[in-house]
Amino acid sequence: MALQVQVNQVPLKSSSSSTAPLTSPWRFSKRTVVCVAGDYGFSPKVLRNRELSLLKVKCSSSDATATAVTVTVGQVTEVCKDTFWPIVEAAGDKTVVLDMYTQWCGPCKVIAPKFKDLSQKYNDVVFLKLDCNQDNRPLAKELGIKVVPTFKILKHNKIVKEVTGAKLDDLVAAIEGVRSS
Template sequence: MVLSVAVSTFIPLIITIAFSPTASPPANRSHFQPRPVRFGICPVRCCLARPSLDTTSVPTVGQVTEVNKDTFWPLVKGAGSKVVVLDMYTQWCGPCKVIAPKFQKLSEKYQDVVFMKLDCNQENKALAKELGIKVVPTFKILKDSKVVKEVTGAKFDDLVFAIDTVKSSS
């Protein structure tokens, strides 16, 4: 039996409690055993529940994966020998907003390349500094967990050329 309760005051919250019966249930209902609840996965995809970040998995190709200081390096290592393209952007950057849809289209075009994006905010400042970012947008192209190319600015043609160059040198 699954019991879902939606509580909405200021923020919607979904609470899911799951119970499973044992083999021979007694009449007093003490036969229900609580199962562990998986937080972070919302069956109705509300605004608060987000898929849990599994940093041990291999990144998905064909889409842009949002990364942060905790998930970036494990996902790069998980990509193995695949080419990784990282879009380093900020929320307030106009050119970043202009090139974002084109970056998404590239992720759909290059099915053998892993595309990631990193918001260079205060939380990710240490990683941005580690990667040597000076301007946004900056695109870092990695191969075998090493930066091999960089494109600064919203230069779409230069980005495509850099991706093709790194792919052809593989």
């Protein structure tokens, strides 16, 4: 079963022509909700079935946007602090491997093509890359990055293994271990 990652922001259309603030019983907070809306209208359903796309809706009194997220296997997807957790959530039961790197890191550049090869080998695993630059520093800190490259392996939204350094054999062994558990 091939899934695909796509992150888009689209404006939500109100089913009424009023310009009143957006209100709805399905909204969990004034800032962020998670729902599924087939037409980006006001017929959302709370995400219960992981086969559906994940929509992260940010609401304010004057504006609302939706970010649609689905998951890709067979390739490496670049993530940022805003897209990482929605993609991990959308991955459901799939194993997720995150490569945390920097642009200036030599070992990161050496292992990058091997990481891409692994993404094509393991079609049941989601492979992500996070550039630990200034913009993504809060997420890198949240994930406990100390050195680059660091690989975090997640299952069910939790980090279950970590491999530090450009150690391909250790990374393969960790992926195999998590996949089989």
